[in-house]
Every structure is written in structure tokens, then in C-alpha cells.
Amino acid sequence: MKVPLRFLLNGREVALEVQPHARLLDALRDYAGLTGTKEGCGEGECGACTVLVDGRAVNSCLYPALEAEGCAVLTVEGLVSAQGGLSELQQAFVEEGGAQCGFCTPGMVMSAAALLSENAAPSDDEIREALVGNLCRCTGYTQIVASIRAAAQKAGKAQS
Ligand code: FES
Numbered sequence: 001m002k003v004p005l006r007f008l009l010n011g012r013e014v015a016l017e018v019q020p021h022a023r024l025l026d027a028l029r030d031y032a033g034l035t036g037t038k039e040g041c042g043e044g045e046c047g048a049c050t051v052l053v054d055g056r057a058v059n060s061c062l063y064p065a066l067e068a069e070g071c072a073v074l075t076v077e078g079l080v081s082a083q084g085g086l087s088e089l090q091q092a093f094v095e096e097g098g099a100q101c102g103f104c105t106p107g108m109v110m111s112a113a114a115l116l117s118e119n120a121a122p123s124d125d126e127i128r129e130a131l132v133g134n135l136c137r138c139t140g141y142t143q144i145v146a147s148i149r150a151a152a153q154k155a156g157k158a159q160s
């Protein structure tokens, strides 16, 4: 028997009917139809499934969907610019080579978004620390750190 679940998804209220044991990842991909969030390991090890719940980065493969009741959930689809294109953070991943196969990228971007919302000018060590739960098999991480650094610097210049 399915149970009701309501939450804010990328700023819009959604009302779903989900299995009681559903994971937030299932609610997003299978019930809400937003497939930007990826499932890698399904065991909390890779970070591909990272989304923000009330501003905090979580592994949606381990997060019970019903725990999101009444929360604000942000996925990679919610990171669009005011014009509807890529956000500056996403664009920085494109320009700096932070995405290769792209499978880890939604999780990387969401972990970076959580970091930058709390720390607008992180050091490289702070960026690496924020990504400690996100695995990438392609880039060697250097370009990912460069992407986040570039996004932070661009945002800083825009504000000065
Ligand atoms: S799919 Fe969730 S941490 Fe790997």
C-alpha cells in the first residue's frame, strides 16, 4: 500500500504516493520523474545520488523518502540560472573539464552547491573536504576542484 508524501521539490510543492520503504532517490527518479540524480552504489559510498534536504547534502539512496515530508529538496534540476540555462556552478564544470562521463557530476555539483551556500570562498582543501563522499572514476578530481574554485571566484567577482 502506498502512502502520501508531500514536500517542496526545487521550489515547487509535490504530492506523491510512494511505497513506505521507498528511498528519497526512488521518490525523485521513479515517482517525480526527475532522473538527474544518479544511483551509483546504492549503499552510501559514492555520492552520485547527493541532493540537498533543507540545505544539507544527503545521500538520497540511504534517505527514507518519508523523512522528506514537509522538507525542501533541491536536485540538480533545480540549479538552473534565472534564464533557465545552466547555473554558473554547472557552467564552470563544463568550462573547467569537471565532467567527463558525467555520472558523478550531479552529486558533485550538489555537494559543491551545499559548500558554496555556506562558504562563498572556500580554499582548495575545503573544496576537497566537501567532496570527500563523492567518488569520480574519470577526472582525477583536479578539474572538479578547479570547477568549484572557478565558480566561487566568478560569484565573488560578480558581488564586488
Ligand atoms: S548511490 Fe547513493 S551514495 Fe552511491
Ligand code: FES
Residues within 6 Å of the ligand: 098, 099, 100, 101, 102, 103, 104, 105, 135, 136, 137, 138, 139
Ligand atoms: S566524470 Fe565520470 S565518474 Fe566522474
